């Protein structure tokens with residue numbers, strides 16, 4: 001199945017307010033797709049309809065060719081990394097990461113093996129017994145990421161996952177995250193309001209404004225051929241070097 005995530009004419013209203021307005025979006029298997037737009041434009045609401053925490057007012061949501069519009073979150077093969085990380089403070093790194101697997105009733109040996117692999121993948125070896133309070137921001141972010149990928153979801157949703165990090169660490173994690181995504185082949189739907197971050201990481205970018213997708217395309221499309229004045233102004237000059245780094 002080439003189309004991993006599909007939104008068909010999805011609208012979400014909160015009372016009389018339309019937060020998401022007839023959005024059509026198709027995301028390919030293994031793609032890194034970023035929803036980019038200013039605060040309040042509807043990015044998180046789109047993500048929440050993919051995860052199932054929000055139900056569309058109109059339209060349908062499809063995952064791997066299946067209409068999941070009416071399925072609850074736990075029946076969807078997606079996982080999410082939150083801005084706040086949402087780690088359990090009383091559990092060690094190891095136990096935070098294995099939590100979801102233990103709920104799935106896998107054998108102890110299999111859980112241990114998967115956790116070991118993923119800890120190595122996100123460079124947290126040696127930190128297994130620490131609690132979140134004994135970690136730096138970047139290390140906590142890695143735990144959150146490890147916890148999300150250890151269950152091997154088909155789709156990973158990331159809502160501003162790097163926004164709590166300082167600029168230097170943030171840039172390092174952008175590169176790291178992109179590398180991991182390619183290696184794992186998981187479809188990523190990434191939310192940010194940061195143009196530079198979107199250009200650095202994405203295969204394609206959907207620019208969102210007032211609940212609508214204004215334009216969707218790869219970095220070069222968005223940067224060189226903005227189709228609306230909103231896209232042109234929002235992307236702004238001077239960001240293209242990021243994009244070229246990404247294409248290498």
Ligand SMILES: Nc1ncnc2c1ncn2[C@@H]1O[C@H](COP(=O)(O)OP(=O)(O)OP(=O)(O)O)[C@@H](O)[C@H]1O
Pocket residue numbers: 014017019037038039040041042043044045046193
């Ligand atoms: N449960 C809700 N009830 C009422 N309005 C809501 C609800 N959730 C979101 N909204 C409104 O819908 C709009 C889109 O919100 P959303 O969180 O999707 O934006 P966003 O683009 O993710 O913004 P940010 O970058 O600030 O997180 C906002 O105006 C918000 O106030």
